[in-house]
Amino acid sequence: MGKFYQRTDKSHSDEYKKYSQDDHGKNGAHAKWSCDFLDKYYNDDIVDLVLYHHNHTKSNYPDLCSILRKADHHSASEREDIDDTQEVNETPLISLFSKIVLEGNEKVGEQYIPLNKLSLDDESFNNLKPADKNEAIEGWNLVPEYKNLWNEFNSEFELIQNKTDFNTLLALLKKYASTMPSAAYKSKSDISLYDHSKTTAALAVSRYLFNRDGDVKLTQNNDLNCYLAIEGDISGIQKFIFKISSPQEAQSGMSKRLRGRSLYLTLLCDAIATHIAEELELCEANILFCGGGRFTIIGPNTKMAKEKLSEIKSKINKFFIDEFNAELYLALVSIECCGDDLAKFGQITRKLSNKLNEDKKHKFSDNLDEVFKFDEEIKYDDLCSVCGTPYPKKEDSVVCKTCKNHEKLGQNAANADYMIKCITDKGEGYFY
Numbered sequence: 001m002g003k004f005y006q007r008t009d010k011s012h013s014d015e016y017k018k019y020s021q022d023d024h025g026k027n028g029a030h031a032k033w034s035c036d037f038l039d040k041y042y043n044d045d046i047v048d049l050v051l052y053h054h055n056h057t058k059s060n061y062p063d064l065c066s067i068l069r070k071a072d073h074h075s076a077s078e079r080e081d082i083d084d085t086q087e088v089n090e091t092p093l094i095s096l097f098s099k100i101v102l103e104g105n106e107k108v109g110e111q112y113i114p115l116n117k118l119s120l121d122d123e124s125f126n127n128l129k130p131a132d133k134n135e136a137i138e139g140w141n142l143v144p145e146y147k148n149l150w151n152e153f154n155s156e157f158e159l160i161q162n163k164t165d166f167n168t169l170l171a172l173l174k175k176y177a178s179t180m181p182s183a184a185y186k187s188k189s190d191i192s193l194y195d196h197s198k199t200t201a202a203l204a205v206s207r208y209l210f211n212r213d214g215d216v217k218l219t220q221n222n223d224l225n226c227y228l229a230i231e232g233d234i235s236g237i238q239k240f241i242f243k244i245s246s247p248q249e250a251q252s253g254m255s256k257r258l259r260g261r262s263l264y265l266t267l268l269c270d271a272i273a274t275h276i277a278e279e280l281e282l283c284e285a286n287i288l289f290c291g292g293g294r295f296t297i298i299g300p301n302t303k304m305a306k307e308k309l310s311e312i313k314s315k316i317n318k319f320f321i322d323e324f325n326a327e328l329y330l331a332l333v334s335i336e337c338c339g340d341d342l343a344k345f346g347q348i349t350r351k352l353s354n355k356l357n358e359d360k361k362h363k364f365s366d367n368l369d370e371v372f373k374f375d376e377e378i379k380y381d382d383l384c385s386v387c388g389t390p391y392p393k394k395e396d397s398v399v400c401k402t403c404k405n406h407e408k409l410g411q412n413a414a415n416a417d418y419m420i421k422c423i424t425d426k427g428e429g430y431f432y
Contacts, residue, residue, distance in 0.1 A: 025054030
């Protein structure tokens with residue numbers, strides 16, 4: 001918040017002028033702008049943690065503030081330092097696409113993302129299209145853009161009735177801070193303020209839970225394997241989507257079923273990641289990536305977290321056996337890591353991928369009883385004309401209940417303006 005606010009060139013209130021480096025730390029001046037914004041909406045405890053997150057010794061809650069300070073430091077560990085200094089308000093966010101060099105092509109010059117909010121309107125792509133630095137900055141600097149975005153952000157923030165609704169606040173920050181560099185003065189400006197803030201929150205939650213539930217407590221001087229990098233992958237997706245036939249009696253809903261099956265898997269992956277985060281007492285920020293049937297989560301390295309992951313994996317794969325005849329499988333693995341490891345997160349993801357490949361070689365090894373279970377009586381009397389799955393036939397239907405649901409989902413999605421995600425304790429627990 002402070003970096004966003006500070007870059008508008010607006011002054012913070014007089015209340016925070018008395019604080020110096022001795023209070024907020026060498027690199028923590030932006031905290032004064034943060035607190036100027038936050039103290040209108042939140043209690044003194046939160047303002048205290050924010051003000052001293054670069055100098056925990058001054059906080060009324062030094063242990064909690066230390067957790068936040070370390071999380072902030074580890075979140076920034078992937079930044080690439082530069083030799084020269086840059087003016088922050090003259091430095092847009094570098095597009096990562098300009099860093100990609102395909103085999104046989106020459107390296108291109110750095111491209112920058114114009115400072116705009118994320119939007120779903122027709123012009124959104126053009127507003128975010130990477131360009132040369134001079135094109136990305138319309139005037140002498142980015143101050144006017146920061147001011148406009150700050151004013152719009154404040155207007156939307158005022159509309160939020162529950163100011164402790166974390167997911168709404170995170171979404172709002174994503175909308176406005178995704179094209180802002182987190183740091184630019186002595187760093188490559190290729191990490192957004194939103195991404196840095198999100199991962200800081202994720203690591204802070206993980207460190208707090210490790211301290212609460214772990215056998216060993218974190219201190220300023222130790223760097224334990226307090227984090228657990230978690231990776232999940234739903235295998236069998238392609239076969240699941242396209243293993244459907246189109247008989248004459250079921251051709252009318254074919255395109256809807258294909259659309260519905262594809263969307264169902266997207267929602268299923270998101271629901272599993274959300275379920276894991278909920279069970280491990282994490283927040284939405286801890287889900288670092290979710291898409292294409294795969295997700296990455298950062299959590300606490302505790303015995304409780306590992307046991308819950310094992311339980312969730314077994315429960316979901318039992319569901320896949322019962323519902324889809326074991327055509328889908330959830331591979332779920334994790335790796336312990338410390339703060340220094342996060343600076344090379346690419347190595348962690350490679351290790352996780354290797355563990356996932358090994359896991360897939362032993363599909364359903366924890367669910368063998370369900371895989372080889374035989375029903376005492378036949379509970380079906382026909383095969384679905386679309387997917388070929390046995391099902392109890394009712395009335396004149398030639399399609400099973402699952403395929404009907406996918407067809408309905410595909411039809412509704414085509415005509416919907418938005419989707420609402422609900423989490424409830426009723427029924428199965430998670431639904432869309």
